[in-house]
Amino acid sequence: DTAVSQTPKYLVTQMGNDKSIKCEQNLGHDTMYWYKQDSKKFLKIMFSYNNKELIINETVPNRFSPKSPDKAHLNLHINSLELGDSAVYFCASSQGQYEAFFGQGTRLTVV
Amino acid sequence: QKEVEQDPGPLSVPEGAIVSLNCTYSNSAFQYFMWYRQYSRKGPELLMYTYSSGNKEDGRFTAQVDKSSKYISLFIRDSQPSDSATYLCALAYNAGKSTFGDGTTLTVKP
Numbered sequence: 001d002t003a004v005s006q007t008p009k010y011l012v013t014q015m016g017n018d019k020s021i022k023c024e025q026n027l028g029h030d031t032m033y034w035y036k037q038d039s040k041k042f043l044k045i046m047f048s049y050n051n052k053e054l055i056i057n058e059t060v061p062n063r064f065s066p067k068s069p070d071k072a073h074l075n076l077h078i079n080s081l082e083l084g085d086s087a088v089y090f091c092a093s094s095q096g097q098y099e100a101f102f103g104q105g106t107r108l109t110v111v
Numbered sequence: 112q113k114e115v116e117q118d119p120g121p122l123s124v125p126e127g128a129i130v131s132l133n134c135t136y137s138n139s140a141f142q143y144f145m146w147y148r149q150y151s152r153k154g155p156e157l158l159m160y161t162y163s164s165g166n167k168e169d170g171r172f173t174a175q176v177d178k179s180s181k182y183i184s185l186f187i188r189d190s191q192p193s194d195s196a197t198y199l200c201a202l203a204y205n206a207g208k209s210t211f212g213d214g215t216t217l218t219v220k221p
Contacts, residue, residue: 004154041197043155043211056208090154098143098203102154 003027006091006103013081014111020077021106023091031055032074033099034066035090043090049074081110114138117200117212126221130187134200134212137181141202144176145209146185149197158198159185190219 004025013019025032033056034046048056049068063079074091091103117134124130132146143162147155159174161167161183167174173186183202187194197216201209 041149041199041214041216043199043214045208048208092154098145098157098160098201099209100157102156104154105152107152 003101004091004093004103006089006106008106009104010107010109012109012111015081015083017081018077018079019081019108020075021089021091021108023074023076023103025072025091025093025101027093027095027101028072029093029095029100030071031094032068032071033092033094034074034076035092035102037088037090037105039087047074047076078108081108083110086110112137114210115200115202115212118215119213120215121218122215123218123220124190126190126192126219128190128219130190130194130217130219132185132187132198132200132215132217134183134202135181136183136202138202138204139178139181140204141210143203143209144174144183145201145203146172146174147199147201147211148194149199149214151196155199187217190217192219192221195219 031050033048037043047066052068065077068074088105092099094100115136146159149155164178171188175184197214199214200212203209
């Protein structure tokens with residue numbers, strides 16, 4: 001049974017479009033995250049939610065809007081996609097001081 | 112200067128070798144030290160977690176933290192081809208906010 005699952009795995013879209021990525025965790029963790037990993041493998045936190053409440057919001061363009069309908073779900077909506085948004089987006093969840101489980105990633109390509 | 116610097120690699124070793132992966136950091140407030148392994152086209156998976164200084168061993172893996180030198184290491188003994196992956200160090204001082212190194216790609220040749 002997958003602990004942290006993201007959909008879709010791959011997303012190819014044109015510049016200017018709006019897209020969403022969904023994440024669900026079945027571990028009962030209180031905290032969920034979105035990370036962006038660029039082509040050089042650098043992993044950077046974007047957002048963190050604890051029990052549906054936003055607790056970390058790094059310097060991310062406001063075209064990116066996270067939403068947590070409940071503590072098991074964290075979605076990421078991206079408006080007006082740009083070429084530079086192409087990356088792998090990872091969702092993660094934890095119950096403690098460190099990230100424990102990552103999803104398999106969503107590979108976003110903006111053309 | 113980055114908060115966390117990781118030896119860039121790539122690293123290529125023969126099967127059975129001892130591997131040493133290293134990170135240095137500048138912020139003495141870091142209290143939590145993690146190592147993740149990431150296979151190609153997969154998400155990172157937590158390998159080792161250490162709080163404060165000291166050593167921690169788990170099978171063939173040993174994590175070492177030297178807070179006085181601001182230096183952390185991951186040692187892999189008897190390396191196997193299945194250990195071929197990118198290894199990421201991650202450090203945290205606040206709940207849930209980790210800063211990651213850039214990763215070191217390791218190839219273990221049979």
